[in-house]
Amino acid sequence: EPFSPPSLEYPLGTDDTGGTVLALVVWGARVSLTVGLAATVIAMVIGTSVGIASGHYRGLFGGTLDRVTDWFLVIPYLPLAIVLATVLGKSTLNIIIVIGVTSWPSTARLIRAQTLAIESRPYLERAKALGGGNVHQMTKHVLPNVMPLVLANTTLAVSLCILAETTLSFLGLSDPLTVSWGSILEEGFASGAISQDAWWVLAPPGLCVVLVVLAFNLVGRATEDILDPRLERA
Numbered sequence: 001e002p003f004s005p006p007s008l009e010y011p012l013g014t015d016d017t018g019g020t021v022l023a024l025v026v027w028g029a030r031v032s033l034t035v036g037l038a039a040t041v042i043a044m045v046i047g048t049s050v051g052i053a054s055g056h057y058r059g060l061f062g063g064t065l066d067r068v069t070d071w072f073l074v075i076p077y078l079p080l081a082i083v084l085a086t087v088l089g090k091s092t093l094n095i096i097i098v099i100g101v102t103s104w105p106s107t108a109r110l111i112r113a114q115t116l117a118i119e120s121r122p123y124l125e126r127a128k129a130l131g132g133g134n135v136h137q138m139t140k141h142v143l144p145n146v147m148p149l150v151l152a153n154t155t156l157a158v159s160l161c162i163l164a165e166t167t168l169s170f171l172g173l174s175d176p177l178t179v180s181w182g183s184i185l186e187e188g189f190a191s192g193a194i195s196q197d198a199w200w201v202l203a204p205p206g207l208c209v210v211l212v213v214l215a216f217n218l219v220g221r222a223t224e225d226i227l228d229p230r231l232e233r234a
Helices: 021-056 060-074 077-088 092-102 105-119 122-129 134-170 181-190 199-227
Strands: none
Touching: 021 060, 021 092, 021 105, 021 134, 021 181, 021 199, 060 105, 077 092, 077 134, 092 134, 105 134, 122 134, 134 181, 134 199, 181 199
């Protein structure tokens, strides 16, 4: 029956259509995690590339990349993502693209600062003196030294991308034919789960989002400590 409370037969109860919430939450994890991981890969690739290039090159090219990064940082993230998702249409691939292309500026700024510090080291001066080109310097010397920071930032970015996917799905901008934690929350809110006191429809997907985001944040902090012992916390 619709909005049946948790029982032995339905451990997390049922929604407005009589579907089991446990099955929806388990099935929705597939899309939420896929979108979060795929969007993070896009954001890390763009952010790392732009950050290294803007820190390495001087003059017009590097300054332009830096100004583009500032432009993305100034624009509020959520309105920009909503506009892009509306323009591109409702699909899982579009959600991945939207989150990926709007989540890279903070990574670019972080990588650029690290690149500027690496560029002042003596072995970069020797590489330039020996005739190493720009691509050689960025790929062979700068990139390996910023990778620990990229890996640590990746685990933290996954949690932000999952939150972004949940937000866009809750606003009805995701594929209506796919189930994610955000779409479960949106369907439960639209079907009147709050007025029906059906807390079991909203609590499980929301709790899953909180736990997964917390888990990735803890992994990111631990990874940062392992990769850079100087940052070990008391």
